[in-house]
Amino acid sequence: MPGKHVAPVINNLDGFEENLPGYLSPEFPVAVLLDYDGTLAPIADNPAKTKMPVQLEAILHKIAKHPKVFLAVISGRGLKDVQQNVNIEGITYAGNHGLEIEYPDGSRHDYELPKEIQKNYTDMVQELKEKVERNGAWVEDKKVSLTYHYRDTPVDLKDQQKQLASEICKKYGFRANQAHEAIEAKPPVNWNKGEAALYILKQKFGDNWSQEVSVVFAGDDTTDEDAMRVLSGLGRSFRIAADPQIQTFADFRLPTQAVMTDLLKWIADVYVS
Numbered sequence: 001m002p003g004k005h006v007a008p009v010i011n012n013l014d015g016f017e018e019n020l021p022g023y024l025s026p027e028f029p030v031a032v033l034l035d036y037d038g039t040l041a042p043i044a045d046n047p048a049k050t051k052m053p054v055q056l057e058a059i060l061h062k063i064a065k066h067p068k069v070f071l072a073v074i075s076g077r078g079l080k081d082v083q084q085n086v087n088i089e090g091i092t093y094a095g096n097h098g099l100e101i102e103y104p105d106g107s108r109h110d111y112e113l114p115k116e117i118q119k120n121y122t123d124m125v126q127e128l129k130e131k132v133e134r135n136g137a138w139v140e141d142k143k144v145s146l147t148y149h150y151r152d153t154p155v156d157l158k159d160q161q162k163q164l165a166s167e168i169c170k171k172y173g174f175r176a177n178q179a180h181e182a183i184e185a186k187p188p189v190n191w192n193k194g195e196a197a198l199y200i201l202k203q204k205f206g207d208n209w210s211q212e213v214s215v216v217f218a219g220d221d222t223t224d225e226d227a228m229r230v231l232s233g234l235g236r237s238f239r240i241a242a243d244p245q246i247q248t249f250a251d252f253r254l255p256t257q258a259v260m261t262d263l264l265k266w267i268a269d270v271y272v273s
Contacts, residue, residue, distance in 0.1 A: 002232050004225075004247035007239060009255055016266035019252065023214060023236060024270040029068040030214045031204070031235075032267060033197050033227065036075040036082050038220035039240060042257045043180050045151055047077070047140065050085065059264040064088050066271045070213070072200050074098055074193050076184055076223055078142040092204075096145045097186055097223055098196020109199065111191050113144055117173070121146075121187065124172040132165045144187060151181035179221050186223075193219070194226035210234045218254070218263060225249050238263060 010016055024030055034040055040060070041050040052060070064071045072092035075082040079095030079102060086093070094101045101109040113121070125146060128139045136152030148165045150158055162183055169176040169185040177184045186192070197217065201209040215235025217227050228237040228249035239250035240257055254260065 002249070004249055006245055007248050007250050007253040009244070009253045010238070010262075011255060011259065013262040013265050016263060020236060020266075024267065025214075026068070026270055028214060029070060029212070030216060030267065030271070031070040031072070031201060031209075032063070033072045033074055033200070033215065033217045035193075035219035035221065035224050036073055036077060036085060038180060038257060039218050039224075039260060040073070040086065043220075047081075047147075047149075052086075053258075053261060056261040056264060059261065059268050060086075061088060062272055063264060063268050064091055069267070069271055070204055072197075074196055074200075074227065076142075076145070076147065076179075076221075081142075092200055094193075094196045094200065096142050097184075097191075098193050098199070099144050099187075099191060101196060101200065103203075109203075111144075111189065113187055113189065117187050117189070120172040120174070124169060124174060124185065127168050127172075128165060131168065132161050135161065137161055137165075146185045147179065148183040148185070149181065150183075177222055179223070184223060192226040193223055194228075194230040197227040198230055216263075216267065218260060220257065 010019060037050060041052045044050045063069045073082055073086050074094040076097050077095055079093060079100045082095050083093050090104045092103050099111040125141050133139050135154060135157050137150040140147040150162050153161055165183050166176040173188050174185040205212045215231060217231055217235060217237040220240035231237050232249055237250040238252050238254050239248040240254045242255055
């Protein structure tokens with residue numbers, strides 16, 4: 001499997017058409033798997049303030065209705081939270097980095113955490129709240145994973161607090177991943193956005209899904225790299241990042257979240273125009 005690399009950049013709609021001629025076809029279905037924060041919606045100071053740009057949202061609703069477009073949103077947010085923010089019926093949602101998945105018919109797949117991990121999670125949340133939920137920082141408790149947000153913490157206190165938060169998460173056996181002005185604590189299980197993406201594709205299109213559907217994945221964070229890695233050579237993935245030298249498993253880099261509107265236009269031009 002290919003390693004991380006500096007991916008070529010796509011800046012606009014023409015860039016998708018020039019770099020990926022013929023990848024999408026109106027006769028062949030496409031699975032569009034997307035992150036939410038920083039991908040469908042710009043990063044906000046507080047997760048409650050995120051909102052999809054009007055034009056992007058309109059195109060997303062349009063392509064979601066097309067019978068040859070399968071749409072799934074795979075987010076680090078809790079399932080109900082991401083459903084409320086995207087608010088499109090008839091699509092698949094995965095929350096908590098894929099630990100909880102809900103299909104359009106209301107059926108679900110929930111990754112069952114061992115009892116010991118569940119107890120460690122409860123204890124970890126309590127200790128984080130007691131020791132580092134201060135100076136503008138707060139714990140977003142998503143029941144099976146959490147995010148420690150320190151965006152509003154004074155600069156001279158950030159490093160100390162995030163370091164302590166990371167140590168507390170690791171003490172309870174959880175994986176502490178760096179995110180945008182946040183630490184994401186995920187349980188020590190072999191399940192992530194990559195495993196969730198593969199599970200969703202197999203459930204929808206069968207074991208030979210890579211022969212049955214084109215795949216587009218987009219994300220902006222380290223947790224999205226799990227999906228980009230497993231989809232290498234099987235689909236086309238896009239990492240949103242301003243850093244021109246960022247190392248990624250993605251096929252292409254999008255320099256800003258705004259280019260996501262062009263990515264969705266590219267898909268819409270093939271299937272709904």
